[in-house]
Amino acid sequence: MRVMKWSMIALAVSAGTTQFAMASSQDDSKGFIEDSTLTSKTRMLYMNRDFKNGAGNIAKPGGGFKSGYSEDWGLSELLNYSSGFTQGTIGVGVDAFAMGTLRLDGGAGRQGNGLFASKSDGSPEDTQSKAGGAIKFRLSDTVLKYGNQFVASPVFSTxxxxxxxEVATGTLITSHEIKGLELSAGRFTAISSQTGMYHDSLHLPAANIAGATYQFTDNFVGGLAASDVDDYFKKQYINLNYTFPIDDSQVLNFDFNGYRTSSQGKELARNVDNKIWSLAAAYSIGAHKFTLAHQRSTGDSYYYYGVDGDGTIFLANSVQYSDFNGKDERSWQARYDLNMATYGVPGLSFMARYITGDNISTDTGEGKEHEFNFESKYVMQEGPAKDLSFRLRSAVYRNNGNYNVASDNTDNNDVRIIVEYPLNIL
Known part of the structure; x- marks a missing residue:
């Protein structure tokens, strides 16, 4: 991995140094202050999980759980500042953020949805806050950033x-020197969870990552990525995405994603040996989109992620509650989307999907699971509240007893109400 990492950096830098005569992002820089942006995102989230069969999230000292459901309600604010780059051959800039939460409801007997950290007495925190920043350098169309940042790599995602x-700490270089090609490489040494306000609440030793995405044609995109997480695992990823326009109102899209993960070093995630892939086919006609997806896992273990970010699972059947990533699991998804703009209500959309998985290897026999999701969302289209969104998400999840024993998944009904307001201040 180290060889790949530095080879990609060398390629990016080499490409940058040979194209100074051409127009680049750095050539177009207006300045540190002139290109600055400041955004805010206010989010209110209500979340309720009604667990079945006597399950719950908060364990009692004598055994069992305090309640059969968990319920939290909170408000968060995220401020993001991104400066421009100073003018010259190498531009310098900074990114900074400040964020915090306020608990509106949810006590010690009902928490457990991952919205708030717990105090020493087991009750949820009333407020939490965190701030951080990064310094960045730009040469031509290549940017090097060091510090606290949000990452969206398929092998390392906050x-x-x-x-x-989540917030990761480390170095990331991203290059767009060649038209249609994005190269990235980085090293991260810490990642804080969504409720962990300190530096490295996920206890990441170190992760080296590299990736490349290329736009072969207007309709075909391919990507490769790899990571090396010290004493945990090595991971490789591939993505192929093809869109076939039939006519002005009909489109076909095919999306393939695949991972290979194998443990290494101290094997802190135990023996990880997994290959998992998904293929989704979507047909859009007017306001309607119909999707079918298949996902399959093989190897001596399930697909493992988390220490490399809880968003590191770019697979079709990773949905609201379950990821359908069990050992040897096979799963199918049928999904329907409706955009109401065609019917005179722009900003309103609906989604429904059903996923079923079987063939899960457990010590007690074949595991099976299924999940139904329904979602409705409305986004304000104009006026002072433009972009204010209201979203209802619902999931009904069930599995057989074999998989319930072998995983942390328990039968439950999951309901979330999300109100979000993004605002461009600068």
Missing amino acids: DDSRLLP
Whole structure:
């Protein structure tokens, strides 16, 4: 991995030094202040999980759980500042963020949805806050960033599924020197969870990552990525995405994603040996989109992620509650999307999907699981509240007893209400 990492950096730098005569992002720089942006994102999230069969999230000292459901309600604010780059051959800039949460409801007997950290007495924190930043350098169309940052690599991705996003600490270089080609490489030494306000709450030893994405044609994109997480595992990823326009109102899309993961060093994730892939085919016609997807896992273990970010699972059947990534699991998905703009209500959309998985290898026999999701979302289209969104997400998840024993998944009904307001301040 180290050889690949530095080879990609060398390629990016080499490409940058041979194209100074051509127009680049750095040539177009207006300055540190002139190109600055400041954005805010306010999010309110209500989340309820109604666990079945006597399950729950908060264990009692004598055994069992305090309640059969968990319920949290909170508010978060995320401020993001991104400076421009100073003018010259090498531009210098900074990125900074400040974020915090406020608990609106949810006590010690009901928490457990990952919205708030716990105090020493087991009750959820009333407020939490965190701030950080990074310094960045730009040469031509290549950017080197060091510090606290949000990452969206398929082999190292910071999750943003609750009130606040995870934050990684490290170095990332991203190059767009060649038209249609993005190269990236980096090393990260810490990552904080969505409720962990300190530096490295996920206990990441170190992760080296590299990736490349190339736009072969207007309709075909391919990507490769790899990571090396010290004493955990090595991971490789591939993506192929092809869009076939039939006519002005009909489109076919095929999306393939695959991972290979193998443990190394101290094997802190135990013996990880897994290959997993998914293929999704989507047909869009007017306001309607129909999707079928198949996902398959093989090897001596399930697909492992988490220490490399809770968003590091770019697979079709990773949905609201389950990832359908069990050992030897095979799963199918059927999905329907409806965009109401065609019917005179722009900003309103609906989604429904059903996923079923079987053939999961456990010590007690074949595991099976299934999940139904429904989602409705409305985004304000104009006025002072433009881009304010309201979103309802619902999941009904069930599995057989064999898989319930072999995993942390328990039968439950998951309901989330999300109100979000993004605002461009500068």
